[in-house]
Amino acid sequence: MVLLLGGCSFQSHTPAPVETLYTGKTFKDKPRGSVTQSRYRVQPGDTLYSIAWASGTDYRDLARINRLPSPYTIQVGQWLDLRSVKKSAATASPATKPAKTSTNTSRSTSAAVRSSKQKENTKPVDPKISQEYASTRSSQNINRPLKPALPRKVSKWRWPASGKVVARYSDSAQGQKGLDIVSREGTPVVASAEGRVVYAGSALRGYGKLIIIKHSDDYLSAYAHNRKILVKEKQVVKSGQQIAEMGSTDSDRVMLHFEIRYRGKSVDPERYLPKK
Structure with a gap:
């Protein structure tokens, strides 16, 4: 497991799910x-996301078909069924009659984020995966093109919050995989670029209240430890739009842990963010 912040209590709750889903040496190129x-x-360096990317499937379907509970740990030498995953996706793809309301009756009750007036979701990850990430029919599919389509490239990034950077990205094997930004509790957290919310909840261990935004087929950004989430899954957000309030969930201090990932691999956010 990669420790996100050496020498700090963040080590004790390394956010394995995002690391498991969005990194992988074998298929990144x-x-x-x-x-x-x-x-x-499974080969050395593989992750669930990297295998899903290379096989053209959705990691949630891959986990569900192969009965992989969160945090989706896979072992070298383990065999994964890809045919059933593709067959399942094919049967789910035909268009169905539109619902009378925007509510999906099959939507996950574990990972879905309710409106700010409703109770925050804190249920643990369901081993069947569909309860955590839902099926391709009802939940935003991180691996597939978004409709309406988002830009293929992210032309401009912006800082997700004001504050002091206390930990920076490191490309070492056990280094920091993003930025830790410290500020006052309740400090606005904004979308670093235009995109669609593909995860918003508190079921992923080690991240507290977490938001993941997909900006294009290649880029994702993650915002962790929030006090309050202000967006919901599938919501399209603009660059600079407030999505959360900074907090200390699953952290020993008020801070935002921010990551940018390119094709599942952690990259240095400061290569993309404007100079301060």
């Missing part, structure tokens, strides 16, 4: 869908 076989044997 391979085109999506390049793995076509019906079964795949």
Whole structure:
């Protein structure tokens, strides 16, 4: 596991799910869908997300079909069924009659974020995955193109919060995988770029109240330890729009842990953010 912040209590609750889902050395340079076989044997450096990317599937379907509970740990040499995942996705893809309301009756009650007037979701991750991330019919699919489509490139990034950077990105194996920004509790947390919220909740261990935004087919950003989440899944947000209030959930201090990921791999946010 990668420790996000050396020498701090953040080590005690390393956010394994995001690391498990969005990193992976084996496929980071391979085109999506390049793995076509019906079964795949896990190789060193693989993660659930990297395998999903290379096989052109959704990591949630991959976990559900192969009965992988959160945090989706896979072992070298383990065989994963890809054929059933693709078959499941194919049966879910035909269009269905539009619902009379915007509410999806099959939407997950574990990972979905209610409005600010409703109780914050804190249920643990369901081993069946569908309770955590829902099916392709009812939940935003992180691996598939967004409709309406978002830009292929992110032209401009902005700082997600004001405050002091107390920990910076490191590309070492056990280094920091993002930025830790310290400020006052309740400090506005804003979207670093335009995108769509693909996760908003508190079920992922080590991140507290977490928001993940998909900006394009390649880029994701993550915002952790919030006091209050102000957006919901599938919501499209503009660059600079407030999405949360800074807090200390799953942290020993008030701070925002911020990450940018390119094709599942952590990158240095300060390479993209404007100079301070």
